Amino acid sequence: xxxxxxxxxxxxxxxxxxxxxxxxxxxxxxxxxxxxxxxxxxxxxxxxxxxxxxxxxxxxxxxxxxxxxxxxxxxxxxxxxxxxxxxxxxxxxxxxxxxxxxxxxxxxxxxxxxxxxxxxxxxxxxxxxxxxxxxxxxxxxxxxxxxxxxxxxxxxxxxxxxxxxxxxxxxxxxxxxxxxxxxxxxxxxxxxxxxxxxxxxxxxxxxxxxxxxxxxxxxxxxxxxxxxxxxxxxxxxxxxxxxxxxxxxxxx
Numbered sequence: 001x002x003x004x005x006x007x008x009x010x011x012x013x014x015x016x017x018x019x020x021x022x023x024x025x026x027x028x029x030x031x032x033x034x035x036x037x038x039x040x041x042x043x044x045x046x047x048x049x050x051x052x053x054x055x056x057x058x059x060x061x062x063x064x065x066x067x068x069x070x071x072x073x074x075x076x077x078x079x080x081x082x083x084x085x086x087x088x089x090x091x092x093x094x095x096x097x098x099x100x101x102x103x104x105x106x107x108x109x110x111x112x113x114x115x116x117x118x119x120x121x122x123x124x125x126x127x128x129x130x131x132x133x134x135x136x137x138x139x140x141x142x143x144x145x146x147x148x149x150x151x152x153x154x155x156x157x158x159x160x161x162x163x164x165x166x167x168x169x170x171x172x173x174x175x176x177x178x179x180x181x182x183x184x185x186x187x188x189x190x191x192x193x194x195x196x197x198x199x200x201x202x203x204x205x206x207x208x209x210x211x212x213x214x215x216x217x218x219x220x221x222x223x224x225x226x227x228x229x230x231x232x233x234x235x236x237x238x239x240x241x242x243x244x245x246x247x248x249x250x251x252x
Contacts, residue, residue, distance in 0.1 A: 018052055043072040043104035050114050057122055062115075066138050069111055072104050073145040077152050083168045092161055097168075101153035108146035115139030140204065147193065147208065154185050180235055186216040187243035194250055213247065216240065 046068035053061035076082065082100070089095050116139035123131055131137060160168050162178040190212040197205030220240050 018056070039072050039075045039100065040103050042068045042075075043107040046072065047107040047111050050111050054114060054118065059122075059124060059127065062119070062122075062138065065111065066141070069108060069142060069145065073108070073149060076101060076104060076149050083156075083170065093157055095160070097153060097156055097160060101149055101156075105146050105149045105153070108142045108149065112139050112142035112146065115142060143205075144208075151189065151212075154189060155182065158182050158185060180233075180239075183216055183220050184235070184239040186212060186219070187240055190216060191243055191246055194247060198250060210247075213243065216243075 046065040049061050049065035049068065053065060116136045119136035119139055120131065120134050156168065156170075158178060158181055159170055162175060162181075163169060190209045193205055193209035193212065196202070197209055217240065220237070
């Protein structure tokens with residue numbers, strides 16, 4: 001009994017020592033790049049901790065990694081200060097926004113794959129109550145967070161393309177070109193999510209894509225058409241019609 005206790009103590013100490021070491025390494029990389037290093041560091045750290053959890057099966061590592069990934073997601077989706085991180089540059093699409101959002105999104109996707117394959121099989125006694133349906137809840141949250149982060153990136157990128165000032169701003173002012181582009185981008189993103197859901201046989205991803213498509217429909221008919229004129233109105237309706245046709249063919 002003493003030998004078992006001693007082994008468990010050493011194992012726990014090794015787990016948290018390695019967790020701290022991984023944290024230092026994953027934060028040091030983006031720190032050298034001097035771009036949103038806190039958020040990116042948290043995301044990479046979370047992925048590194050989950051990779052460590054794969055080798056050393058300890059539930060504390062899983063929840064520590066999920067907490068870091070959750071904090072990174074909140075900073076990217078619910079933090080208005082992200083708009084003032086940098087002044088706008090002449091480079092569109094592939095700029096600091098793409099770097100800031102795509103790296104954490106990739107970390108979330110890889111974390112989703114890690115947890116989806118192992119999370120349920122590694123449940124211990126006290127975790128059974130948290131997983132009544134025996135599904136990878138942590139993996140699902142990582143996947144949903146990745147979808148949300150990319151969706152925010154799409155909207156910020158469009159806002160950056162049509163912005164005129166030195167800083168990135170989210171304006172509620174109606175601009176036909178921007179509104180039409182946003183609607184088409186939402187519909188295209190919904191199609192991508194649907195394709196992923198069909199390929200991976202994920203019902204939640206398919207429902208999420210349909211939900212986004214319904215929101216896009218509401219946006220076009222309740223918001224866009226009142227202001228769009230000429231080719232902008234035609235383009236918005238044609239893009240939405242094509243999206244609906246593709247969705248119907250996929251489901252057939």
